[in-house]
Amino acid sequence: MKLDLKIQPLSSWITAKKEPLLIAGPCSAETEEQLVATAHLLANTGRVTALRAGIWKPRTRPGEFEGIGSIGLEWLKRAKAETGLPTAVEVATGKHVEEALKAGVDIFWVGARSTVNPFTVQEIADALQGVDIPVMVKNPVNPDLSLWIGALERINRAGITKLAAIHRGFSSFEKTAFRNEPMWDLAINLKTHAPELPIICDPSHISGNRELIPYVSQKAMDLDMQGLMIESHIDPSVAWTDAKQQLTPAALSDLIDRLTLRKPEVVNNEVKDKLADLRSNIDKIDDLVIQKMAERMKIVEQIGNYKKDNGITILQVNRWDEILQKRTDYAKALNLSPEFTEKLLELIHSESIRKQTEIMNQGQGGAPVQEKLTHA
Numbered sequence: 031m032k033l034d035l036k037i038q039p040l041s042s043w044i045t046a047k048k049e050p051l052l053i054a055g056p057c058s059a060e061t062e063e064q065l066v067a068t069a070h071l072l073a074n075t076g077r078v079t080a081l082r083a084g085i086w087k088p089r090t091r092p093g094e095f096e097g098i099g100s101i102g103l104e105w106l107k108r109a110k111a112e113t114g115l116p117t118a119v120e121v122a123t124g125k126h127v128e129e130a131l132k133a134g135v136d137i138f139w140v141g142a143r144s145t146v147n148p149f150t151v152q153e154i155a156d157a158l159q160g161v162d163i164p165v166m167v168k169n170p171v172n173p174d175l176s177l178w179i180g181a182l183e184r185i186n187r188a189g190i191t192k193l194a195a196i197h198r199g200f201s202s203f204e205k206t207a208f209r210n211e212p213m214w215d216l217a218i219n220l221k222t223h224a225p226e227l228p229i230i231c232d233p234s235h236i237s238g239n240r241e242l243i244p245y246v247s248q249k250a251m252d253l254d255m256q257g258l259m260i261e262s263h264i265d266p267s268v269a270w271t272d273a274k275q276q277l278t279p280a281a282l283s284d285l286i287d288r289l290t291l292r293k294p295e296v297v298n299n300e301v302k303d304k305l306a307d308l309r310s311n312i313d314k315i316d317d318l319v320i321q322k323m324a325e326r327m328k329i330v331e332q333i334g335n336y337k338k339d340n341g342i343t344i345l346q347v348n349r350w351d352e353i354l355q356k357r358t359d360y361a362k363a364l365n366l367s368p369e370f371t372e373k374l375l376e377l378i379h380s381e382s383i384r385k386q387t388e389i390m391n392q393g394q395g396g397a398p399v400q401e402k403l404t405h406a
């Protein structure tokens with residue numbers, strides 16, 4: 031399903047100083063000196079296109095630093111006047127929008143904790159009616175693509191066409207190396223729904239620590255994201271918020287220098303031919319995989335009918351264990367990772383169970399129930 035968004039190209043409102051497009055600045059504006067000095071160092075790298083700073087901070091717990099507030103907008107004005115960098119802030123209420131507009135902020139973003147709430151997003155959208163300003167919408171805290179899309183639609187319907195999405199990762203129950211799980215497939219999914227929508231990656235909030243930021247930044251570039259938003263502080267060790275994930279301007283510049291930028295389009299004809307060749311092989315194999323799946327499902331149907339006629343249960347745990355064991359061993363011998371094989375088999379198996387359940391319940395009356403099987 032393609033989304034009906036009216037979007038102007040990124041180049042109509044922001045142009046990278048140098049590739050990749052980089053928006054950088056402290057998590058929070060803390061003091062005038064901290065903000066202005068950081069802005070100068072960032073501008074001097076020659077790599078930064080816009081200066082970000084949190085003025086109003088949505089904090090998980092009360093009593094934490096909740097942002098310096100409106101006075102910070104004055105500091106941003108000074109930073110912009112002295113460095114020429116356009117400025118970006120997070121807005122979370124209609125009042126923030128009003129104040130930030132009055133202060134001449136150039137770009138707004140909607141934070142992850144706001145995107146989850148349609149009332150909040152609508153309030154921001156209403157305040158933006160009739161205003162021509164670029165807005166970037168962060169993904170919601172939870173991995174829900176519809177919420178992300180809904181927020182983009184609300185802002186877009188308010189007449190904002192200079193629109194971008196920011197991928198900042200998702201909160202997950204399982205704790206991993208990341209502060210917020212990247213779940214790249216969700217960002218890729220958004221791209222397939224709205225190919226013209228620019229997506230900017232925020233490696234700081236995905237990583238939660240400095241060490242992972244280069245890896246996440248490189249991956250974002252390899253997935254053809256349009257730019258990066260990275261937190262940078264003149265002295266991260268004393269930052270009032272998100273200290274672990276901020277970089278000095280020098281470290282940031284160094285990190286960007288080390289990125290490998292690859293092209294989404296192939297220009298060289300020889301490479302193009304080779305790639306077309308390889309892709310055609312992939313297409314043939316994919317067709318075969320689908321064909322074999324269909325054949326497998328036909329047999330599953332026969333088994334289902336047989337089990338029904340003979341009063342046998344759908345699931346026989348021993349049989350499933352045997353399938354899993356034999357196939358993962360085989361796959362390992364063929365250099366496929368056990369995690370991948372297990373996931374693939376579980377997916378196939380759960381569809382087989384669904385099919386057999388359908389057959390078992392035929393003629394039993396009642397509407398068919400669509401269940402999502404967790405393991406099966």
Ligand code: PEP
Pocket residue numbers: 057084088140141142143168198235
């Ligand atoms: C931020 O950018 O500092 C911020 C609060 O981010 P998020 O909304 O992604 O948590």
Ligand code: MN
Pocket residue numbers: 057058261271272
């Ligand atoms: Mn932050």
